[in-house]
Amino acid sequence: MAYFDSASSAPLHPVARQALLASLDEGWADPARLYREGRRARLLLDAAREAAAEAVGCRADELVFTSSGTRAVHSGIAGVLAGRRRTGGHLIVSAVEHSSVLHAAEVHEAGGGAVTQVAVDRAGAVTASAYAEALRPDTALACLQSANHEVGTEQPVAEVAAVCREAGVPLLVDAAQSLGWGRVHGDWSVLTGSAHKWGGPSGVGLFVVRKGVRFAAQGPTDERESGRAAGFENIPAIVAAAASLRAVRAEADEEAVRLRELTERIRARVPSLVPDVEVVGDPERRLPGVVTFSCLYVDGETLLHELDREGFSVSSGSSCTSSTLTPSHVLRAMGVLSEGNVRVSLPTGAAAEDVERFLSVLPGAVAAVREKLGAPTTTTVAAVREDTLVVDALGRRCPIPVIELAKVIGDVPVGGTVRVLSDDEAARLDIPAWCEMRGQEYVGEEPVERGSAYVVRRVS
Amino acid sequence: MAYFDSASSAPLHPVARQALLASLDEGWADPARLYREGRRARLLLDAAREAAAEAVGCRADELVFTSSGTRAVHSGIAGVLAGRRRTGGHLIVSAVEHSSVLHAAEVHEAGGGAVTQVAVDRAGAVTASAYAEALRPDTALACLQSANHEVGTEQPVAEVAAVCREAGVPLLVDAAQSLGWGRVHGDWSVLTGSAHKWGGPSGVGLFVVRKGVRFAAQGPTDERESGRAAGFENIPAIVAAAASLRAVRAEADEEAVRLRELTERIRARVPSLVPDVEVVGDPERRLPGVVTFSCLYVDGETLLHELDREGFSVSSGSSCTSSTLTPSHVLRAMGVLSEGNVRVSLPTGAAAEDVERFLSVLPGAVAAVREKLGAPTTTTVAAVREDTLVVDALGRRCPIPVIELAKVIGDVPVGGTVRVLSDDEAARLDIPAWCEMRGQEYVGEEPVERGSAYVVRRVS
8 A cells, every 4th residue: 555646645744743742732722812822822833933934945924824835825826916916917827837826817817817828848847938928017926836746847946036036026936846845946936835745734834925025915814924814823733834844854855866766767667567658747857756657548537446456546637537527737738648647746755665566566557447448459450441530439538539549540541531529628638649659640620510520640 | 720711712622632633644635536545534524524514503515614714704705795796795794793704894895895884782782673774685695693702792693594584685604602502593594613712623614605595706716625615625623623513512501501600600709809890791691601891990911911920811802902902893882891801711611710719819910900000999089179170191091091080080070071182092982981880971072183082071
């Protein structure tokens, strides 16, 4: 049994547990009160703030605690946009931000604001020059994650921060995925984090606004946390969050080397162990513990169940594992295969033997799913029958449209085309990705009744 | 050492502590995930929701968990106002709601909405007929607390709910102070609560929206908690909150009788133990553990320090204990004395001996503060000198203006007047209250340079 989904939530760090227990009896009172229980709670809160600020690399009075990383992101974006309203209503985000950032951007747009999404390359990274191009005179705020939560790619935060600073635009960095590994470098203006990502308890977000950044808290506020996070402070959890951040930082450099070696094994060996796999995300500039790959002709949900049965907890950006039946926006923005997508994110302390066992069971799990779905083997050769074939996959979900395409591509002559009719969102991503993997030509998409026709020309 | 401020925050209940510890190892994963750790977390969350819904008296799918009671109130008010925008933009609140409700109302008003504050009587209670009068065709929402947090007065929620139902207007009930004691009766539409008020952990609010209430969540949302509370769920704390709510409910009836007897002792004996005291709040319809009184000629902050030194943690609505230097809005709305205000709110399990010891140290503590301030003794008799006296208390804070008034009232003849010049907000409340307690006539307030003149006529 191995939990390989720490990018979703990490198990509670032993130091967090200890600190939480120790402060349950000391930290329940109202820190705004002047009596002894209140003063004790205030001391704990102040000490936690100092510790967290030291870890982030900011002043203690720049940092407040929120009830979640999501809340910190929502408050940060709304507050800076309001504080800089006179500059304009333009917001820049990368296309691969966490959904909390994108949801805040949607709300901004629905309220009449303008949003520019900066595209990423096939590895999931933005460039500073793309941010420079996106900046406008009315840009109030730019947002960029420190590292991507689905594929682990690190973003060039310092470079983007420099470009923004030059233009006088604050940069908000969602550091949820990287804060346990180290400080965020560069001249950022606002930073957010989430304790349960580094082994702290749920219910604690970090929210830092540098001095000098125009900020106007939105919605009802109160006197707590400098007016930036309303509601009674969750002090035992805050103490545990700060203590565990220090603890994971103390072991971060060493653990990063170890986990990087383990994820490198997965990156290197999965493509040879499993046919028709695409490993995604930057191979070098990436989080130590995250590796993501997609498997052709595989239903992500079924694969996750197979792996769960084998004792591995991983996640997926495949469309069939989401309630919206659309592939993850990150994979879409990268233009990579989404079907059979698997994200492995190792928690600190992950055992090498578990990784080896994962590598030993993965090929069988993928093969089992492919067999159930009747996926083509890579050696299929069929007689050529017609110049153009139409595959009707309407109403059928990922990965069936791609499987049907693969089954018939050998039935048209080189130069012939296959038209795949599909109303599945994933096909838009996965058919071009299949073409790239298979060396076939993706001609394009045409609207048809109830969906699209994806046209593929056989090249080889 | 006795903690008598459970209305601010209650110490963690042993059951909450146990449940929290037990679920730290089971409840840290993402309940939206399909692997075993996620399924386990989901089971815990679902069970907690069932238990909390049973305690509230609602369907499980009507209840979500937020990060605080404040957050539940903010989300509830904003969401119903938005959901019923077509009906109109009128909001009704009582004048003695918790600040979280009043802050949300201020935001609504700042955004162009209309707000009616329903007045309370001298005991702090609203009437259903006052709500009926406040209702308008464009009323989108009415709010009423189940019981007041500062003076313990219970509100006629069921009657107000009936009036609102009749008008087709939803009623939001802030049940933070009473939920540990029992269900809220009546046909309410939205209900909020806060776990740390009943001995649950910090970081958990309850937020209930009855089926059929038009509700549109505001701000960025995500798929968690039915789209009504964004951000990663704090499951261990939620489990602890639900478990402790059940536990306190099981002992509530018995404990209510016991605490009511203890607070009745304070209500009955403080006026005879301490001269010039006004006990405030409804003597019958009140929370079991809360009793509030105000002491003439006393600086609330100094009194709290005296009591803290004696080992008692209580709170105060006096102006000098708040950063705004204004008396609590609750005491103002009731029109009662605010100086030397003390709220005693007994936690469950409070010991009778501690209450007795409180009653034994209180007179000395009050006398010490009065002596420091040079307060008049009640037997002061002075020669009559003039028909009208002017007391210049500009720049001097509560309780000095009242003390100065009391010192000179004997210097004017019966029928003569004293004009107290003051720029202290508390004087507006405390000078009329003093007149009522002393049987003198409060003539009124006139603007003067840098403040007001409060005119008092000597009657006896």
